[in-house]
Amino acid sequence: MSNQGDTSVPLLAARDLAKTHGRTRALSGASAELRAGEILAVTGTSGSGKSTLLHCLAGIVRPDEGTVTYAGERLDELSEKRLSELRRTEFGVVFQFGQLIPELRAVDNVALPLLLAGASRTDARATAGEWLERFGVRGQGESRPGELSGGQSQRVALARALVTAPRIVFADEPTGALDSLASEQVMTALVGTAREAGTAVLLITHDAQVAAYADREIRLTDGTVATAGVAA
Amino acid sequence: MSTRHILLGLLAGGPSHGYDLKRRHDERFPQARPLAYGQVYTTLQRLVRDGLAEVDGTGSDGGPERTAYRSTVDGSRELARWAGEIAPPAPFVTNEIFAKVVVSILADGDPEAYLRAQRAAHMERMRELTAVKTAKGSDLATVLSADYALNHLDADLRWMATTAARLTTLTAEVDTA
């Protein structure tokens, strides 16, 4: 049920990635694959290179060495403009916090990717409202992010990441700032929606209970993949 | 886990026969080890012997003959006492995983590989439990019992992570002792 589409060719593949921030080596020879519709957890201690791996895979940063291939395109060779477009249309991102614009209402935050794609305000707001409904935060649509609880604002962030019907959602510690109940609600919403829509999810977490929502886990140690747990 | 008290608890709602008790137990405590019929009947007989339960009557309802039991006054009192009593918080620190790590150091084995394999098995079980929990239509009892197990497995995992990080020191300590 989790693996949809052609599973023989990965949707997103990274080979031997290396990346250095200043003097610290974040990644040294990490490889990973994400198949269509799959939910993959990337775990590891802090400083093991999890976030950097996500940034490379999502085309947010270019690796120093190695290749990233998404649906036949080499992300590490694309222009910044095309990468930005990819992230806007084919990918969705959710961070621990900070991805909502504080001055915009929740519904406008969700509508923003649609507006960027040229939708009219009325249409975009209507679609955004449906997504807020799906994540159980429709009532908070006219609130600004500062007025939402942590769990609510992460659900709004999920709605924003999924509103363009992306093929992959990149989630970097999406429950990092939440208590366990709110975390459970956010994860249930993310995994449920992704499975329904056939969206692949790359989930970065240090929390085993969050990682257990995934089909598969890869574990990073010192910038390389230590173990790859196989799907159930 | 006291099967006596759980059966007494199930009887508190009214008389019931053995088969019914087993079914209700498995329903009420999903993901727990299922009760065996034999165990239900032995326990019921012990409860009657101790005066905590008594036979309510026998009936057949067209099928095989079945004995119904009900709780006594002493039984209700005992149930109330047990339900209010705290469970002793980890009275003995025995832990199979830790024992295996130490033994494997003593026997010049590979504790690190063992911990890795154990971790993978734990994660696999956590994924199963999460799937049970998030399946459509699962009731709150299922969610809560899965959560209980998930939290314990998570605690094990965290303990294994710190242990794995300190294996060198532990090896030195075990070897010199």
Added chain:
Amino acid sequence: MNAFLADLRLAWLLTKGSDRREWWRVGLTAVGAALATGIGLGVVALRSLDGFYSVSFGSGLFDSPSDRRNVSLALGLLLIPVLGFLGQCARIGAVHRDRRLAALRLAGAGPWQVRRIAALESGLACLAGAVVATAAVVPLLPSPATDWAGVVLVAVAVPVLGAGVSAVALRRVVADPLGRVRRVRPVRGPGRLFGTATRLLTVTVVAIALTPVFGSPVSFGLGPVTVLVLAVLISLIAIWLSGASSRQLGEGFAAGTSRPALLIAAERLREDPWSTARTHAALLLVTVVGSGFAGVRQILLAGLADMRREGRLGTRMSYYTTGIDLTAAAILVAFALALTALAVGTAESLATRRRGLAAQAAAGVPHAVLARALLLETALPLLPAITVAGLGGTVISAWYGAAVSEHTDVPVPYAALLVPVGVYAACVLAAATSLPLLRRSVRPGELRYA
């Protein structure tokens, strides 16, 4: 005294341990203080001259005591934008500093003590600027008449004033011991204060208007005072207009637009319409004065040219043009300061939001959209405000033109209309200086820090 010394020591320690952004603040503050000291010393030097002197420069403008008084008055007025600039500098890194000062609160410092320490930090930077400026200017002063008491007074007053201005500028920043990272915003706009000031000034203007204007156009009579009061009145109206229109524009655009950049800018304006009011105040004042001056200058020069042609000019033409040029230079300095404050304010607002901006870029919001939102945020509210300020300046010059029309033929003061256009363009350019910082802010490295 002991408490003061303890605060001073803490302020010194904090300044020493500052990071790069802090050094920006310290540097800009010192430059502002040096400027203030230079101006102060200039005034002191002019006042210390007694009677008639033949000063070797300035085409005789510094020769007579009354001219010197006028020039020193104009110089003194320049202190206003300089102090405003110092206040703006105190706000650089305010949010970051807020956390550090919150740590002081948590360690037991009272709210006023923290504010005092922050002000002393600025005071130290001002002292550095004042000392450097004094050392540089004193050798240039006309030696026979050096007024040492005045020099010392200026060198001491500037750091004290700088610290005071910082304390005022930070009055809403230092909040609670848990370092709630936000500024306390007034719920209502500064409406009442504006109301009172506006009424007061209106009365003054009416009183002046009812007084017949004496003297010839080139003599400094009641005219300049009226011009000044009118200018202040018009800029107060312009500030109020800027704040109120920020909110109105925000609400108007936010409701209907389908353009992401406009939506972001409009919602930011609606959220906090008064945040930039102070910076805008200085700009608008400069616009009123500048556009008024440009018109008046045009009329004056035309008048002077007529008088010279008719041989009615008492002294050399350069006596007048030097005065006019000096005024123009002063206005330009004030304008430059206001523009710097605007640029600093924009950069500061970017710096405090850089993590959120990096998240937007990571989510694929194009850089161009973020850049447009940044520019619109400055350009939108300034458009009506600068238009009104420019019109005000034009009215002033037209009024001046009407007052002197009995003496000469008055040209149309079109120069007054050009000033607001130039100011507006310069403002947008000043905001645009933050664009490289935006590019740096949206680096994914910013995502790494919570």
